Amino acid sequence: MKRLAGLPTLRVNSARAVSIEYDGKRFHGVEGDTVATLLYANGTRIFSRSLKYHRPRGLYSLDGQSSNTYVDVDDIPNVCAENTFVGNGMRVEPQNVLGTPEHDWMAFMDKLSWAMPAGFYYTIFHKPARLWPIAVRHIRKTAGLGSLSPDVELRGRFDQIYPAADVCIIGAGPAGMSAALAAAAQKLRVILLESRPWLGGYFDYRTRNHKPGMPLYLRGRQLADQLEQAPNIRIFKHTAVIGCYSNNLITAFQRGSEADCFAERYVQIRAESVVVATGCIERPLLFENNDRPGIMQIGCAHRLARTWGVLAGEQAVFSIGHDLGIEAAIDLHDLGLSIACVADVREDGCDPALPPQLEARNIPFYPGWVAAKAHGRKVLKKVTLTNLSGVCKQQFDCDTLVASAGLTPVTGPLALAGARLEYDAHTGYFLPTGIPQKMHAAGRMLGLEDPTAIELSGRLAGLRAVADCGMAVGATISGVEEELAKLPGPARGSKFVVAPVEGKKTFVCFDEDVTIQNIDQAMRLGFDVTELIKRFTSAGTGPGQGGIAGHNLPLYVALTHRSPDLHPRPTTVRPPLVPTLLATYAGTNHPMSKRTPVHASQVAAGGVMERLQPWQRARRFCADTTARAEIENVRTNVGMLDASTLGKFRIFGPDALKALQRVYVSDMARVSTGRMYYSAMCNEDGCVIDDGVATQIAENDYYFTTSTGRAGETSEWIRYHTRYDRWDFHIINLTDAYGVINLAGPNARKVLEKVVDGAVSNEAFPFLGFREFMVHGAIPVRAMRLGFVGELSFELHVPSSYMQSLWDILEEAGEEFAIWNFGLEAQNTLRLEKGHVILGSESEQRTTLHDIGLGFFWHRDKLEAQTVGAVALKQTENDTSRLKLVGFKMEEPAARAPRDGSPIVAERIRGYVCTARYSYALKEPVGMALVEGYLAKNATRLTIFEDDCKGELMKAKVVPMPFYDPTGKRMRM
Amino acid sequence: MALTITCPICGKRSGYEFRFGGEDKGPPPQAAGLTPAAWCDYVHRNNCVAGVQKEWWCHRQGCGTWFSIYRDTTKNLEVAGPQSEDV
Known part of the structure; x- marks a missing residue:
């Protein structure tokens, strides 16, 4: 088809040709074409077939108000051809057709429309019930839009930005542009959103004169040029608003052009004031x-x-x-x-x-x-x-x-923000009332027709937004108001709804194939509220989101209804106002994690890294998944673990001890200098949430550790539970400021004494002791003797910046003993052999301190401390109905360990395995389980179910803990 | 999230920066003579006011302070508190 050339209003570049593949054939167009205009220019009239009746559908609007021109582009279905620019080499396919849009084998469905009245889906196929699955399968095959292949991958980058503005303007027609200029003139930060790819609105394509010698399109471009030159106006073109919330939060998404670094991006704007100048769309003729x-x-x-x-x-x-x-x-x-x-x-x-x-x-x-x-x-x-x-x-x-039939205003953003829509008998529009504060409507959506009045109303709204930002423009506002009053006000609009028709195919909604006959049928069945009629007939529930049906539906209902006092009221609008890709909401997936200061060393040593909460941590350093060599190295020699992810805190101030007493279950008054003290924290239900060690550094100054998972929440937790007390203390999260090395094994002392400046003998630095050393006279180290893995061990806390140095120094000092890393897997088995719990493994959200056998830590006599969880601990102290933590071994020592999490059954589920591993020290599997009280006695048989056990339950017996070194000699060496 | 919250230290910020800390139910009751039911009510029962309620928030991604605000739960807007504390 020949293109009109040389028109001053054109937005295409005829000099540059583009082509796409459509339905297997190549079609040519020009740069600036949308998929719809390119196909239309090439003679395509039928773009798709309708949802239910497979009626031919063609180009109706150019702004995506219906699914008529939805196509499949590069395997992505339901792409609106009207606002998708053509890219060279695009592959476009029609959708919901069997054959081609011209010759659709399902076209006979149109003849069967008598069998598909509104709501047929719910009313016909439910009896007999066995018909339903068959019916559903066939209906789904024939009806619908495009289909998405499960393995299709969306190309392109999906981004998000969160700009803030003083004034945000929705719609860059003459009113929106005037509002933007008025606000920008006051040096405010302005954001202008326009759903079309260019500014100008309904001025953009019209040649009628605005003033003598100035056609509307030129006036539009004049305003647009002024906007583009204003440095404080940020313009988002091709950006559709999808939501409008309280506190002037506007959400939108922008389609990227070829020059942009994104395919689509989510834009969330917080503005002090908002101007809505969305104009009108056409109300379809029935x-x-x-x-x-x-x-x-x-x-x-x-x-x-x-x-x-x-x-x-x-x-x-x-x-x-x-x-x-x-x-x-x-x-x-x-x-x-x-x-x-x-x-x-x-x-x-x-x-x-x-x-x-x-x-x-x-x-x-x-x-x-x-x-x-x-x-x-x-x-x-x-x-x-x-x-x-x-x-x-x-x-x-x-x-x-x-x-x-006439025009109808685009009120979606205002309705979402809480304005009510009232039918106005003069304009025939649903006009917004009760617009929230700091939000203003302007332009043609108010019924104005005169171009000068539209521009001026935009300027007025812009000035009112300026006033919202606290600037004194009251006098200017009154001046503009007077000027506007002299211009023509809202014009009388067409109220026409439906032509005198006889047939059965007058469509209120194209997307869902809803005819006025369907609406009549719903009303005959007793539905009298538009909202309910909408749901019963599904009118306006398609991708066009009421763009076609939105205002005709309530008008038709009001017109047809016999009740004289029924006011037409449009149905509720909800976000998103226009269909948006989920990928745009999801944005770019940034896999972010924290690395410890010796991350590189861990990787270089062959560490198999995994994500543990926010951190990257080494699971193991050997090929063997049970980490046998690492475990045996710790039990017989000396190993090093990077434990930097532990939560580390300093709490100080006159009321620091009171705060510790509030959150720790034991008597923290016993925490003294030079010694480590183990305790646990519970929530208000007595459920255990954290454990760790604490020591006193100086008067009213404490240092304590938490588990890795609680590091982020502990400050908040302590402040929350002291919020009514106005206590004087400070808490500092030192988790990232300190690295931690756990030096463990019988040879640990021999390594440490080579590098530190103090005595580390068992007498000078006993079990549970706390000492401060200098390493090589330069690195300050906080050392604590703990026994999590059950061997002689030193936990060394060192400022993060020294962490790599200390790691290298220890490796060098330990070379003569063949010191080696160990990872989380080895640590897990080592501590399991000792019966030490890891909260989260041996507990879940409902597990109390009593349940895991640590009830003795609870100090019942510090009532005045109002310890978090103390009330519940007292109340559940003698509760026999709860799961208890027990140790178990397999009845057959040659059996393998059950998998973590396997249920323990006896007629029904009686508990579950928390952790179980083969113990190389004991040469048989050991494990811990949470079981019902009656199973907790020593030597009780536990029968364990695994998914693929085929009825063969594994048999274990309850044994006392710890499994390894029950008297704890080795950690006190 | 459309909610904005005014932190007493940092000022008005996006609701995303804050963590909700529940309705303001006052300090916990004294432990002496407390029944399990009364304790459970204090911890878990909420008034769920449809209107203005006083509640705790923590400026988690800011200064870390816990403070209370008044919020209209029907509009999800922070509102000015009543003049007198006993309202």
């Missing part, structure tokens, strides 16, 4: 077969020619309800479209300057007439016009019918 390809809205036909240089057809009929329609007819006639006639649903009220211009072009004008029926089996062939009473009829041959 008549028989109003969905035939070839029927389109005024803006669609007009912009197709003016913006993309494509004439909609050869011969057109107009059936419109707004001056924009007459203006489009005149303009399109001058561009070469033959126009058979223009029918206006308004009997009077059109701009008196327009009919003479039609007459001058020999275009018949029919005020008070409307399209009643479109003819043509697949695409439009002719149309029947009628007068409003339906008595006189006349047929016109045409391939294009430009149809629209």
